[in-house]
Amino acid sequence: MESGSFYDARGCYEDGLNLCSSRDEYADIKSTFIKNIDNANYKLAQLNIEEAEYAYSRGDSDRAIDHLELVKTLTYDVVLRENAERLLESYRGAEESTEVLIPTSSCTSCSASHTGGGGSDTYSEELLPLMEYYELLIQQLPNDQYDRYSQLGEEFAYAYAAASRDEHEEALAGFEKCLAHTPEDIYCYEKGKLLHRLGDDGEAELNFRASIKLNNENSLAWLALALLLFDHNRFQEALKVVELMIVDGIMPEYALLLRAEIYEMTKDYETAVNQYAELLHTGYARTAAEKLYGLLHEMGRYEDAAVILKKYLKKSCH
Numbered sequence: 001m002e003s004g005s006f007y008d009a010r011g012c013y014e015d016g017l018n019l020c021s022s023r024d025e026y027a028d029i030k031s032t033f034i035k036n037i038d039n040a041n042y043k044l045a046q047l048n049i050e051e052a053e054y055a056y057s058r059g060d061s062d063r064a065i066d067h068l069e070l071v072k073t074l075t076y077d078v079v080l081r082e083n084a085e086r087l088l089e090s091y092r093g094a095e096e097s098t099e100v101l102i103p104t105s106s107c108t109s110c111s112a113s114h115t116g117g118g119g120s121d122t123y124s125e126e127l128l129p130l131m132e133y134y135e136l137l138i139q140q141l142p143n144d145q146y147d148r149y150s151q152l153g154e155e156f157a158y159a160y161a162a163a164s165r166d167e168h169e170e171a172l173a174g175f176e177k178c179l180a181h182t183p184e185d186i187y188c189y190e191k192g193k194l195l196h197r198l199g200d201d202g203e204a205e206l207n208f209r210a211s212i213k214l215n216n217e218n219s220l221a222w223l224a225l226a227l228l229l230f231d232h233n234r235f236q237e238a239l240k241v242v243e244l245m246i247v248d249g250i251m252p253e254y255a256l257l258l259r260a261e262i263y264e265m266t267k268d269y270e271t272a273v274n275q276y277a278e279l280l281h282t283g284y285a286r287t288a289a290e291k292l293y294g295l296l297h298e299m300g301r302y303e304d305a306a307v308i309l310k311k312y313l314k315k316s317c318h
Contacts, residue, residue: 001040006047010040034143035283038075041140045074045084052087061091073140073164078257078287130157137164142219142251148183156182160190168194185215193224201228219250226258235262253282260291269299280312289313 001009017033020026052067068091071084134157138149149160159174175182175190192207205228211221222245229238239262245255260275272295279288289312296305 001036001043004043006040006043010037010044013037013040038283041074042077042080045071045077045080048074049080049084049087052084052091056087056091064091069164069166073137075140077284078261079290130154130161133161137161144217145220148186152182152186153178163190163194166197168198183215185211185218185221188214189218189221189224192221196224196228201232204228216248217250219245222250223254226255230258230262230265233265235266238262253279253284256282257284257288257291260288264291264295269295273299285312 013033013036017030017037020030020033048067048071052064052071055061055067056064065088068084068088072081075081131154135150137160138146141149149156155174155178159171159178162174163171172191172194175187175194179187188207188211192204192211195201195207196204205225208221208225208228211218212225215221222241226238226241226245229235229241239259242255242259242262244250246252246259256275256279260272260279263269263272263275273292276288276292276295279285280292282288289308293305293308293313296302296308
């Protein structure tokens with residue numbers, strides 16, 4: 001980690017976690033390994049954003065977009081994901097504005113979702129063999145879901161990889177093809193995710209709710225539903241979902257962060273401040289500190305903001 005070899009460091013932490021995973025007496029060190037894996041993934045996500053900006057500055061927008069897509073598979077950190085989304089929107093917008101000038105043969109992964117061609121070789125030629133690429137993608141899932149996804153086979157992996165490249169129609173067809181041997185709640189969640197990306201949020205919501213009804217412990221479906229409601233400014237409904245997640249221990253720290261953001265969006269600033277402050281001693285301390293710093297500034301509480309900057313952010317505040 002100190003030398004910046006984050007990928008290798010993550011591999012070491014994962015090896016350590018595997019070695020002590022079946023031993024109850026190693027609960028503390030297991031927690032340490034998990035936090036270190038998350039930290040390594042966070043560093044890798046940061047590195048991919050830097051690589052994306054460098055690639056884009058050299059005119060390689062396709063590679064920049066690939067780096068930014070990878071960020072979303074590496075971390076659940078809200079700030080990094082929002083940064084990646086903003087850059088993606090900017091780079092894709094610039095690409096679309098010059099699309100008529102670019103020969104079709106020069107397009108790679110980002111155009112494959114529009115043309116329907118070339119996508120099947122993306123992971124083998126430019127990244128990794130299918131199952132290795134799939135393993136990289138699902139490594140970032142919550143532990144309970146990772147165990148389930150790791151057993152779903154090559155057909156599912158192909159559809160999942162297609163979805164990661166925004167080849168929505170190909171992914172939908174792939175998930176339909178392997179429905180018979182895919183848990184139905186996973187199928188509904190993945191279908192809902194694709195429908196959301198295609199702009200059909202009504203059907204997406206129905207699929208997320210169906211997934212939860214089929215398996216009340218599917219953390220991904222709960223999270224997707226909460227974020228969908230949040231994105232549509234349905235804050236009271238989102239709050240109810242988040243509260244249920246907290247009570248049931250479903251991604252509780254992330255749910256607490258979402259709850260704080262809902263209070264901020266509904267201008268209940270004092271409650272939002274208190275909620276963010278509660279997260280300063282959790283795995284989301286940095287994200288909460290950045291949110292809290294901005295909110296305190298907006299409220300005119302500059303001295304309090306300075307304390308947060310000095311104690312929690314230092315040079316990492318952007």
